Amino acid sequence: MRSSSNGGAMSGRAPGTFGGVKSSPPPVDKEVDYANYFCTYSFLYHQKDMLSDRVRMDAYYNSIFENKHHFAGKTVLDVGTGSGILAIWSAQAGARKVYAVEATTMADHARALVKANGLEDIVEVIQGSVEDISLPEKVDVIISEWMGYFLLRESMFDSVISARDRWLKPTGVMYPSHARMWLAPIKSTLSERKKNDLDGAMADWDNFSDEIKSYYGVDMSVLTKPFAQEQEKHYIQTAVWNDLNPLQVIGTPTLVKEMDCLTATVSEIEEVRSNVTSVINGHTTLCGFGGWFDVQFRGRKEDPAQQDIELTTAPSERHCTHWGQQVFIMSNPINVEEGDNLNLGLVMSRSKENHRLMEVELSCEIKEASGNPKEAFKKMYFIE
Numbered sequence: 563m564r565s566s567s568n569g570g571a572m573s574g575r576a577p578g579t580f581g582g583v584k585s586s587p588p589p590v591d592k593e594v595d596y597a598n599y600f601c602t603y604s605f606l607y608h609q610k611d612m613l614s615d616r617v618r619m620d621a622y623y624n625s626i627f628e629n630k631h632h633f634a635g636k637t638v639l640d641v642g643t644g645s646g647i648l649a650i651w652s653a654q655a656g657a658r659k660v661y662a663v664e665a666t667t668m669a670d671h672a673r674a675l676v677k678a679n680g681l682e683d684i685v686e687v688i689q690g691s692v693e694d695i696s697l698p699e700k701v702d703v704i705i706s707e708w709m710g711y712f713l714l715r716e717s718m719f720d721s722v723i724s725a726r727d728r729w730l731k732p733t734g735v736m737y738p739s740h741a742r743m744w745l746a747p748i749k750s751t752l753s754e755r756k757k758n759d760l761d762g763a764m765a766d767w768d769n770f771s772d773e774i775k776s777y778y779g780v781d782m783s784v785l786t787k788p789f790a791q792e793q794e795k796h797y798i799q800t801a802v803w804n805d806l807n808p809l810q811v812i813g814t815p816t817l818v819k820e821m822d823c824l825t826a827t828v829s830e831i832e833e834v835r836s837n838v839t840s841v842i843n844g845h846t847t848l849c850g851f852g853g854w855f856d857v858q859f860r861g862r863k864e865d866p867a868q869q870d871i872e873l874t875t876a877p878s879e880r881h882c883t884h885w886g887q888q889v890f891i892m893s894n895p896i897n898v899e900e901g902d903n904l905n906l907g908l909v910m911s912r913s914k915e916n917h918r919l920m921e922v923e924l925s926c927e928i929k930e931a932s933g934n935p936k937e938a939f940k941k942m943y944f945i946e
């Protein structure tokens with residue numbers, strides 16, 4: 563599983579607008595960030611989960627060993643080396659020198675693994691934030707596995723951008739080189755189940771409230787609305803991890819973001835805005851939306867990969883990744899017909915309390931194939 567966060571007591575203010583001027587994001591409190599985010603990566607069980615994801619592992623392995631020309635005799639920076647696996651493969655593919663940077667104490671395990679595999683003369687493990695460390699030279703390749711749920715959760719790509727801008731040679735190559743985010747309408751029993759859970763929680767609140775009144779003489783009803791909002795956020799508005807079957811995708815998947823890792827900027831990913839159209843492929847029920855990503859290893863234009871490799875987290879009958887898909891459910895599903903057009907709007911930004919968590923505003927206008935408007939829908943979701 564990816565790193566989880568409690569999304570709680572983060573300091574700092576949200577990026578905002580004061581006097582018409584857009585303010586910059588608040589500085590990140592490093593200690594809080596470590597407690598909320600990094601600490602989970604210091605456990606071997608967590609690294610093991612990632613090392614057991616065959617789709618992920620095969621994609622990175624093949625991207626390196628089918629493109630040895632990018633590594634042989636070259637210098638490599640592995641941003642967030644974790645167990646050291648990508649650094650080790652880079653060295654095995656012939657790299658002259660690999661700088662393997664890891665923020666957590668996992669660096670000690672990585673160092674041991676490098677030594678046990680006889681690569682300590684090539685791979686140098688450095689414990690520290692990649693933003694803070696210094697290298698003796700610029701590198702030919704930056705490799706990193708930075709992707710979070712729906713690509714951008716965790717905001718780790720910021721660190722890769724920082725490393726790229728400081729340490730990649732002008733002729734350097736990014737691994738992966740490109741990334742894309744996808745959104746598609748889906749059908750799912752999750753809608754009904756989550757709605758039932760929400761109804762159950764509210765029925766339980768009503769009983770509880772009655773009991774407090776009759777046993778202890780206190781009227782709780784003023785808290786019913788905030789409790790309902792809290793439960794709605796928990797059961798309906800929090801995106802759900804799911805391993806969707808492709809048959810659950812009921813319309814054309816739409817590309818909501820595409821980026822070139824060599825040129826992408828933080829401001830480009832701080833907020834992702836997209837308006838796209840999906841066409842429904844049969845008479846069915848729209849229960850929500852699924853979001854996923856893919857990344858490509860294509861090298862750079864002047865120095866392309868010999869073998870293009872792709873890592874996809876799209877719904878698949880055969881392969882499931884630990885990222886799965888993020889599902890945004892609708893508590894009131896809508897009947898749709900073949901040819902219905904969905905005009906989808908997505909605004910994804912960082913949570914005000916924790917820049918590594920995401921808030922997603924989804925809107926959807928449904929039109930029949932004839933162009934007649936059918937229904938509209940808009941909701942805020944949270945990727946926690």
Ligand SMILES: C[S@@+](CC[C@H](N)C(=O)[O-])C[C@H]1O[C@@H](n2cnc3c(N)ncnc32)[C@H](O)[C@@H]1O
Nearest residue numbers: 603642643644663664665666690691692707721
């Ligand atoms: C998703 S894991 C990938 C680990 C390993 N590269 C792999 O592919 O199995 C990301 C790793 O990057 C580390 N990391 C995240 N941000 C970092 C930063 N700014 N500086 C150094 N390490 C970082 C985390 O602690 C974590 O171990």
